Amino acid sequence: METGFIEEENRKNNFIKNIIAEDLEKGKNNGNMITRFPPEPNGFLHIGHAKSICLNFGVAQEFKGKCNLRFDDTNPAKEDQKYIDSIISDVKWLGFNWGEKIYYASDYFNRLYDFAVELIKKGKAYVCGLTAEEMRDYRGTLTQPGKESPDRDRPVAENLDLFGRMKNGEFEDGTYVLRAKIDMASPNINMRDPVIYRIKKMSHPRTKDAWCIYPMYDFTHGISDALEGVTHSLCTLEFQDHRPLYDWLLDEVSAPCHPQQIEFARMNLNYTVMSKRKLQKLVENGHVDGWDDPRLPTIAGIRRRGYTPAAIRNFCNIIGVSKKESRIDVGLLENCLREDLNEVAPRVMAVLNPLKVTIENWSEAGITEELDALNHPQKPEMGKRKIVFSKTIYIEHDDFMENAPKKFFRLAPGREVRLRYAYFITCKDVIKDKEGNVVELICTYDPATRGGDSPDGRKVKGTLHWVSQEGSVPAFVNLYDRLFLAEDPEAENDDFTKNINPESLVRLEGCLVENYLVDAEPEKAYQFERLGYFCADSKESSKEHLIFNRTVTLRDTWAKVSQK
């Protein structure tokens, strides 16, 4: 696993770890420790899921227990094999192992059915014939208790018969459900005789047409946990109200054990949206280019953007786990990214917006010279490479200013700068087009400064990145920025898509990158010196048509200063 830093160290404590550590110390669960990551295969994973993944797999690793990857596939209406596949690939990419076996709630359908029968026999569940609307009516409201279903006291034998016939497909969708018999007057609405099985004559991605009744989440989840010997069932805050039901079910049924459900706050990031529905809207309405659009917080998206698993893992560790609802600054995520990329990304040079520079005193066009460049100035072990210098080179347009202020440490008429790993050059002349745009610079170089050092000890304020005509190839570059302008895009109740940043993607053509980059592997991070971290796009880049995605910029204090 490639990591640029020791992430095992300094793992933060949180209340969940404290509980687990205490349980282990007391010898609870015979000293076992098992968690699970239970996604429903009805969409793509996003960075919010990464928090749960890192938490569940992380504590398992740390306490020498295990974490099961279990698909909560109880609703064939929404689920699909393609989601199962993408989730598996995302979890793997994040760097976690789930052992030999992947678990599926659907593998427990037979046992779940038996547990339901057990509940019926105990008089703790009944088949209810209320319609969905009637049921809503009978449920009561937040402030008023519900009414009992007329079927609530149906005899056990009849319930058993009806449930069996539900299973055999004798009834249409919606005609009957199986309900737990708890308390219609409970202040907790989840306890007002919740539905635990419904009829859905629908093919399931895994069990195909074997079933036409499917268990509900509440019934399935706790029992699945128990069947797997899960000790700590970690979930998000909205399930707190379900905990009494989770516990009731496990108490009433002959489950092998009784896992402890612990809730934590889900992750929110500013300048983005995280809900499945909203992400879907962005994709479907074409605001972005698919689920793996590099601007999306999906795992597939940030991966394509160039984020590394190590950075994400570190981020999840840094933000901690608590029960407080929060919105984390993406800056924190970007910082974790830079921290990792700074260690692992080789340095190269690329000019995004080229300005031609002719070296007046260079012998002649076509004569080239090879110079050494370090792949990572702080890590000589990463080696060096050759870069080509010649009479015609290109620098970043922004690195030249005709009427430059004193603090501008770059090129300007009469000023001298260093071209990284090459020579000092001095700007002698500025060539403009009819509109007055600067189109070319005429400079001289100092042959004594080869490599970038001046033998006479002469100092120069700025060092520019550059590329030569012979040493570069054209490329397209996608400049990605935050997808939304608003910190909380969904704050106003009207259309959140109105907050989309029109410049979240700026496509650049005519960029020039070092020849070295022709073989850039997709998703592999490179630092384009002085610009940021980039990677070749995994979907569209090719040797003949290079496309780089900007993963994140370098910290830029000059930009901050110059704006003032």
Added chain:
RNA sequence: UGGGGCGUCGUCAAGCGGUAAGACACAGGAUUUUGAUUCCUGCAUUCGGAGGUUCGAAUCCUCCCGCCCCAGCCA
């Protein structure tokens, strides 16, 4: 106005009766062939508010205020 949660620096977040960790951000400074990195320095007399208990409270008690979640045959 039923029930369940949550409120510690701009953003996360430790703290669990002994006198406010850390990270990011921010502000200074040093080093630098990336205005990057790295390295120093500073940054909550105060923990939603008000009372109370205590020698001592962010931590315990009371009341109040604010925010989030729940009325799917979704998860």
